[in-house]
Amino acid sequence: MPHMTAHDRVSRGSTRRLTLVVGVMIVLTSLLLIGVIAYVGRIADVQEASQEKNRIENALNQSVARVLDQQKSVAWWDDAVKFVTQQPNDEFIDSNFGIFLTETYGHDEVYILNARDVPVYSYFGMKREEPQAFERRRNQLASVIAAVRGQKDVPLTERPDFFIGRQQHYDVLRKVLAVAAWKGAILTIDRRPAIVAAITIVPNVDMSLLTVPPDVLISIDWIDAPFLTQISQLLLIPDIRLTNAGVTNSSATVTEPFVTDDGQTPSVLAWTTRRPGWPLLTLVLPLVAAAAIAMTALSANMLLRLVRAADALSSRERAARHDAAHDSLSGLPNRYLFVQAISEALDELNADHGDVGVIVGYLDIDRFKDINDTLGHKVGDELIQAVGRRLREHLAPSDFLARFGGDEFAIFRIEQGESHQTPIETLVADALGSPLRVLNHDISVSTSVGLAQSPRDGRSTDTLMRHADIALYEAKRRGRAQFTWFSAKLAEELERKREIELALPSALENGEFELHYQPIVSARNNQVVGVEALSRWRHPTKGFIPPDRFISVAEEMGLMPKLGEWVIREALKQAGSWPDLEIAVNLSPAQVQHTDLLGLLKQLLIDSGARPERITLEITESLLLEPTPKTRTTLKELRQLGFRIALDDFGTGFSSLNYLIEFGFDKLKIDRSLVSALSQAGSAQTVVLSVIQLGHALGMEVVAEGIETEAEAVTMRFWGSDQLQGYLFSKALPADDLQHFVRDYNTRTPQLDHHEAVAVSGAGDSV
Numbered sequence: 039m040p041h042m043t044a045h046d047r048v049s050r051g052s053t054r055r056l057t058l059v060v061g062v063m064i065v066l067t068s069l070l071l072i073g074v075i076a077y078v079g080r081i082a083d084v085q086e087a088s089q090e091k092n093r094i095e096n097a098l099n100q101s102v103a104r105v106l107d108q109q110k111s112v113a114w115w116d117d118a119v120k121f122v123t124q125q126p127n128d129e130f131i132d133s134n135f136g137i138f139l140t141e142t143y144g145h146d147e148v149y150i151l152n153a154r155d156v157p158v159y160s161y162f163g164m165k166r167e168e169p170q171a172f173e174r175r176r177n178q179l180a181s182v183i184a185a186v187r188g189q190k191d192v193p194l195t196e197r198p199d200f201f202i203g204r205q206q207h208y209d210v211l212r213k214v215l216a217v218a219a220w221k222g223a224i225l226t227i228d229r230r231p232a233i234v235a236a237i238t239i240v241p242n243v244d245m246s247l248l249t250v251p252p253d254v255l256i257s258i259d260w261i262d263a264p265f266l267t268q269i270s271q272l273l274l275i276p277d278i279r280l281t282n283a284g285v286t287n288s289s290a291t292v293t294e295p296f297v298t299d300d301g302q303t304p305s306v307l308a309w310t311t312r313r314p315g316w317p318l319l320t321l322v323l324p325l326v327a328a329a330a331i332a333m334t335a336l337s338a339n340m341l342l343r344l345v346r347a348a349d350a351l352s353s354r355e356r357a358a359r360h361d362a363a364h365d366s367l368s369g370l371p372n373r374y375l376f377v378q379a380i381s382e383a384l385d386e387l388n389a390d391h392g393d394v395g396v397i398v399g400y401l402d403i404d405r406f407k408d409i410n411d412t413l414g415h416k417v418g419d420e421l422i423q424a425v426g427r428r429l430r431e432h433l434a435p436s437d438f439l440a441r442f443g444g445d446e447f448a449i450f451r452i453e454q455g456e457s458h459q460t461p462i463e464t465l466v467a468d469a470l471g472s473p474l475r476v477l478n479h480d481i482s483v484s485t486s487v488g489l490a491q492s493p494r495d496g497r498s499t500d501t502l503m504r505h506a507d508i509a510l511y512e513a514k515r516r517g518r519a520q521f522t523w524f525s526a527k528l529a530e531e532l533e534r535k536r537e538i539e540l541a542l543p544s545a546l547e548n549g550e551f552e553l554h555y556q557p558i559v560s561a562r563n564n565q566v567v568g569v570e571a572l573s574r575w576r577h578p579t580k581g582f583i584p585p586d587r588f589i590s591v592a593e594e595m596g597l598m599p600k601l602g603e604w605v606i607r608e609a610l611k612q613a614g615s616w617p618d619l620e621i622a623v624n625l626s627p628a629q630v631q632h633t634d635l636l637g638l639l640k641q642l643l644i645d646s647g648a649r650p651e652r653i654t655l656e657i658t659e660s661l662l663l664e665p666t667p668k669t670r671t672t673l674k675e676l677r678q679l680g681f682r683i684a685l686d687d688f689g690t691g692f693s694s695l696n697y698l699i700e701f702g703f704d705k706l707k708i709d710r711s712l713v714s715a716l717s718q719a720g721s722a723q724t725v726v727l728s729v730i731q732l733g734h735a736l737g738m739e740v741v742a743e744g745i746e747t748e749a750e751a752v753t754m755r756f757w758g759s760d761q762l763q764g765y766l767f768s769k770a771l772p773a774d775d776l777q778h779f780v781r782d783y784n785t786r787t788p789q790l791d792h793h794e795a796v797a798v799s800g801a802g803d804s805v
């Protein structure tokens with residue numbers, strides 16, 4: 039399971055956070071919507087109730103004005119002054135006041151007070167009573183009486199006076215209004231609310247009848263059920279009533295304390311309110327709430343899916359990122375991650391400049407291709423995995439191990455100050471010290487490892503990796519199971535090689551090669567008997583480049599067949615002008631293995647007219663290491679054509695007696711390294727002597743290469759070398775110089791006489 043990186047956690051966290059925010063917003067919005075609806079509904083109800091209250095209030099005020107108006111119709115009247123005040127007439131008063139007001143207008147109690155506020159008339163309970171009956175009401179009505187008598191600051195709540203408004207329309211009343219007085223109020227009488235109206239009895243036409251102070255007419259009209267029913271019908275507010283039962287529970291009922299003008303609260307006013315917000319609360323609200331819940335559930339579902347999808351996406355992304363950074367076969371980090379990790383480490387290290395370094399190692403399984411070819415790819419794959427596991431087990435936990443593909447692994451390690459860590463070399467060697475068990479095979483593997491170290495070998499990822507690669511290349515070149523540290527010299531060599539690679543292809547076309555010839559001298563008579571053709575490359579800008587450096591590159595680049603052909607062609611051409619000299623030409627393995635060497639040589643023999651017996655073809659042991667059938671037949675046919683074959687550089691490589699016996703060479707060239715070892719006493723001398731004797735025993739001519747001193751020449755001669763070659767005589771010369779050299783040398787140097795030669799070489803014939 040790919041592990042979660044910090045980045046994953048952040049992106050995952052932010053998705054969740056976002057989802058949470060959206061979720062909370064949806065819930066809040068739903069709640070807000072519900073709240074607004076509930077609030078609006080409630081407000082509409084409250085406002086309606088308060089309007090209803092106002093309308094009821096207004097109706098009460100109008101009722102007060104109505105009662106006054108009804109009183110006025112009899113109190114403001116010339117006859118009333120005459121028959122109430124001046125010559126009281128009981129019948130008149132009864133019919134026009136007591137009976138009229140109660141029966142026509144429904145007043146409940148009617149009283150008249152004279153100028154000194156002494157009751158002169160009382161009517162209630164549908165009949166006339168003793169005037170003194172008024173006394174039971176006097177205290178309760180005192181404030182109203184005081185007001186109508188013109189007293190200011192009466193302890194009564196002010197009400198708007200609608201009565202005066204109604205009188206303005208009557209022109210005839212203008213004089214009356216100037217003298218009349220009235221007061222309407224709602225009072226608590228016997229703990230019941232009632233409209234109390236008091237008005238002065240004044241003339242309406244003959245103002246001379248006016249008495250001062252005038253009598254006062256007082257009416258009490260109970261605010262009772264019939265009264266309220268009337269208002270109810272008028273205002274279309276159902277069920278207005280007074281109750282002492284206090285608050286009812288029904289939400290449709292509004293209750294208001296009924297406060298009378300004298301500040302008492304005899305009962306509670308109640309009515310059924312219209313509640314315009316009710317449908318909102320009972321119908322719309324549940325619908326909206328249901329919709330909100332549904333919406334919330336829906337969004338919750340969607341958000342949940344979103345989170346899941348985001349999680350899935352991020353885990354897929356994580357997996358993809360893991361795959362992109364890891365090798366699928368071994369599960370190890372790949373090059374991409376490796377580069378990233380080194381870069382990060384280097385950034386940190388370069389920043390603090392401490393006593394810290396980074397080691398980068400490239401590791402290559404030796405001969406992996408062979409294992410793959412012989413045991414199959416399945417075993418190869420398993421082997422890679424096993425090597426990966428082994429390395430991982432043995433390396434330090436802090437060492438970073440990656441696989442670059444193929445059989446290449448890479449390691450990097452951070453070195454802190456005086457490092458006590460076991461060297462990578464040791465760990466790797468330990469890891470692969472015992473065979474690996476892979477699909478029933480026990481496979482021993484060795485690795486070539488190239489190492490580079492910062493800061494010594496570079497400070498950038500690029501440089502370190504390149505240098506580790508160069509070191510690996512060198513390790514492989516040196517053979518198997520090698521650990522090679524990068525060095526400046528390595529880099530330089532590589533650089534030079536790269537330059538050669540660049541310049542080589544065009545060099546051939548530009549004719550930058552030439553052949554020089556090194557004389558080969560007969561050990562018997564000290565005469566030049568042959569030459570070896572050696573290639574020279576004169577680079578126009580870099581100057582002389584020795585064959586040791588470009589021949590191997592040309593082989594690697596596949597240019598050797600072409601270059602070799604040029605060499606043979608050139609040498610054979612030259613051979614024509616030196617009919618007395620043998621000519622030796624070096625063949626590279628590629629020429630023998632991969633070209634039609636026979637065809638070429640046949641053709642060249644015809645072209646140049648040279649005799650093959652005069653031409654020696656020099657091959658090296660590397661060609662014989664793994665001889666192919668083609669190698670064998672080519673060598674055989676070359677000899678049949680008449681060419682002489684020499685085994686060059688004998689004593690340097692894997693020199694095996696088998697080769698000598700199997701291939702039957704004409705010549706054996708003892709390498710300079712053996713020759714120069716002669717000066718050191720010891721086994722070298724025995725070896726050289728044995729080689730010479732062996733060569734002779736197998737019928738070969740023996741050539742000693744690299745003779746530099748007279749002593750070497752004498753010794754090789756004494757031991758029986760047939761021919762000598764070396765700087766003592768001459769190095770390789772251009773064709774013209776060689777011609778002069780041969781002439782000079784052969785005449786200058788005294789020929790060894792026969793006896794001398796025999797004495798020296800111990801051999802038979804001289805040439």
Ligand code: C2E
Pocket residue numbers: 556571572573584585586589602605624625626656686687710743744745746763764765766769770
């Ligand atoms: P080689 O075939 O063994 O040639 C002899 C090498 O030893 C030559 O080096 C020669 O200059 C050098 N030598 C001769 N006498 C002395 C001496 O007294 N002391 C020392 N120190 N060196 C001596 P050179 O010319 O640099 O060639 C090196 C090698 O390159 C040759 O070794 C040969 O293997 C290869 N090579 C040269 N030319 C050709 C070519 O045209 N084709 C092929 N295939 N290989 C060539």
Ligand code: MG
Pocket residue numbers: 570624656686
């Ligand atoms: Mg040679």
Ligand code: MG
Pocket residue numbers: 686687707709743
């Ligand atoms: Mg040689």
